Every structure is written in structure tokens, then in C-alpha cells.
Amino acid sequence: MKQNSIWNQSVTINRFPSLNQDLECEIVIVGGGLCGLLTAYYLSLEGKQVVVLEKNLIGRGKTSLSTAVITLEHDILYSNLIEKLGFNKAKNYLMANLFAIKEYKSLANIFDFDFEEKPNCLYATKNAEIIEKEYKSLLRLGLETNLKLTNQIELPIEIQKALFIDDQAMMNPMKLINNLSKRLTIYENSQVTKVYNNYLICNNFKVKARKIIITSHFPFINKVGLYFAKMYQKKSFVIAISNFDKLQATYSNLNDDDFYFRDYNGYLLIGGNDKRIGSKGVSFNNLIDFAKKKFPSCKVEYFWSNQDCISLDQVPYIGKYSHFYSNVYVATGFNLWGMTNSLIAAKILTDLIMARHNPYYHLYNPFGRLFNKQLIFNIGNFVKNLLVLKKTRCTHMGCTLLFNESEEVYECPCHGTMYDKDGNIICSPGIKNLK
Secondary structure, three states, X not given: OEOOOHHHHXXXXXXXXXXXXXXXXXXXXXXXXXXXXXXXXHHHHOOOOXXXXXXXXXXXXXXXXXXXXXXXXXXXXXXXXXXXXXXXXXXXXXXXXXXXXXXXXXXXXXXXXXXXXXXXXXXEOOOHHHHHHXXXXXXXXXXXXXXXXXOOOOOOOOOOEEEEEEEEEEOOHHHHHHHHHOOOEEEOOOOEEEEOOOEEEEOOEEEEEEEEEXXXXXXXXXXXXXXXXXXXXXXXEEEEEEOOOOOOOEEEEOOOOOOEEEEEOOEEEEEEEEEEOOOXXXXXXXXXXXXXXXXXXXXXXXXXXXXXXXXXXXOOEEEEEEXXXXXXXXXXXXXXXXXXXXXXXXXXXXXXXXXXXXXXXHHHOOOOOOOOHHHHHHHHHHHHHHHOOOOOEOOOOOOEOEEXXXXXXXXXXXXXXXXXXXXXXXXXXXXXXXX
């Protein structure tokens, strides 16, 4: 059993040089994950000169740790979106995700990335009435694909209710990363440490650009934008077992103590145990126990964890970074659903750069979405952990760090920066290693 993602074993990614001189370009993108490379690809199709700067290796961050399910059904239900944001915004969110699925299908005609159309199933082992409410909400929003309510699924789980949605999909994200990278100008092992309105500092070199796009997971610029207050990070755990027959659908959980599933090339991926970074609780053990109990002949081959930024209203932040930085743009807060949100972000950012109307821009615009009770909780959690008297502190904003024994990493409970046991940084927004 290897603590590694299944995707990292599936393809050999092209490698790129490190930035070793000053540079001037039209557009620079900070972050070489799926969102950054999709944005660079679409802008290059518009004839723009684009450079991608990645602090480590492209795709080896959050993209390689995804389960890569492409679906319109995310952690926030459409029934809740209608109640919280209104019918029109909920409809806009639905249409944006349907557009992303359709666009991935178009990309699959150009690139081979194991794209496969499959239904997605949202199931519940309790609270069946919420599934029925979601079904009615999708019908009300005008979803044209086939919807089906059922009391049984192919997995060995006793459920109360499930909702199948046709015309969803799954893919291998690292194969898409590899194909996109062949058409782009990329610098790896090139860490950006400072960003200004028309230039940035990378590897101690100056990079001038007309437009700067930050797609580096959690934005590390704190003096404007307030993203450190508008987001926190949540972690999810995944295992991959071998000797498994092909599933007819992908499966998403409704209840926090349920799991999600998809298959890939003879493996079954089982994920769950979502929790805020720094909180105590289960990790991989109950996933492994579940697999061995339900699939006695299986072998656990891989296990890994992923984390993502959670926005105040569970809708990503895509658009201008701040009123004070007119030439800097951002895409973040994907709320554990990076596949469709990465593509939506790439399209919105491309249209913004090209001064074109985008029908989804106003929903994802980072401005004007600050007043939320989650903001108060985020700030309170930051102050509490800032005042704890411990020596080991995060290099981002000084919060005390907690040691996660199950994964042997230091974690920041404020903003989710992660370090290995030797103090080397694994995950942003921090950019410096521990001393």
C-alpha cells in the first residue's frame, strides 16, 4: 500500500525548466494545476502570449489528488442554493456546470485523457426527504437530462434514497495536464513570492506582465482581497483498491459520514471523512475497514488525502483579485469540486481578459460576497490560534501549527498551510519553510 495518488502512476509528465532570468510577457499565470493550464490553453487559442509559473511540478498539487469526477452535483445542494442565493443564481450555477461538462466532452475530441461519460448518483443513507427535495429542485431549475429516483444502488450499501443524473463524466486529470502542457510555455520549480499590479518576483527575478492570474490554490497575497478571511481549507481522504469490476456510475454522498466512489482501470476509489484542516478525527482507517468488510478479496493499493478552499457561500471566487489590483485576477475557493470549477474559471478568466461578456461572471465575482456568518467564524478561529502559546508557527500569518500524526505533517488550523515533518512546505498559502 502506497501513500500516493493513483494518477501520479498513470502517466509520465513532461518536465520544464526553472525560471533563471528576468522576463516580460503579455499574461503570466501563477499556478500550474488544471485551472492554470486550462486558462493558459484557452488564452493561447486567442493568440495571447502566456507564461505559466509553477513553484513545484505541474499538476502535482491538488490536481493529482482529485478523484476527477465531473458532475453538476456538488457539496452544496441546489435546494440550498435556491434558498440562500435565489432561483436565478442557482440556475446560473447549474448552467455553468452543465457548460463545463459539455466543454470537457469537446476537449476529449482533441486530447486523450480517459474522459468517460457516466451518470452521477447522489445517495443518502438517511434523510431521504432531502434527496427528494433536490430532485424537485433540479426539475424546477429546468434540468433537461434524465433524472431517476431509486431505493437501490449497485454498491453494497443500504440506502434510503438515491438520485441518478445522466450525462455526467469522469477523467484522468494528469493525462489532460500532460496534453495541455505540450502547447504551453511553462516554468517549473519557479516560486512566486511577491505580486504587484504589473509585475511579480519569481526565483528572485522580475517578471513583467500586462495581466497576472493567480490560480495557486489558496492565494498568498494578504494585503488586498481578504482571502485569508474569506476562506478556510477542508481535507478529504481517498483509498484505491484493486480487483474491482467496473461501476455503472460515479457516486456522491449526501451525509457527512457516507463515502463517495468512482472506478478507474480496475481500481475502485473510495473517499470521504471531509473535515476542516487541523481538526481531530478519522482519516484513512475507516475507509480501509469499509473496503475490507464490503469487498473481502480487495487489496488496498494507494491512499492519499486532498484539501481545498471553502468559500463563504460555497461558490468559487473567480474574477478580479481586488479593487486595488486592476490587472490581477484570481480563481480559488473550489469547495472540493475542482474539475468543473477549474474549467468554469478558465472560461470566465479568458472572457475577462478578452473583454467579452460571460454569462456566469456575476455569480462568481469575488466582490460583494463578504457578509456571512462563516466570515465571523473564520476570523475568530484565526485570532484563537494566533494567541495559542506554541513555538511552531505557520510562516503564512503566524498561527500555531498542529501535528497530524496519521500523515506525519504539520497543519495550520487557520488557513490550511501544510508542512512535512522536516518543515518543508507542502501546501499553500504559506510560501516559506519552517525554520
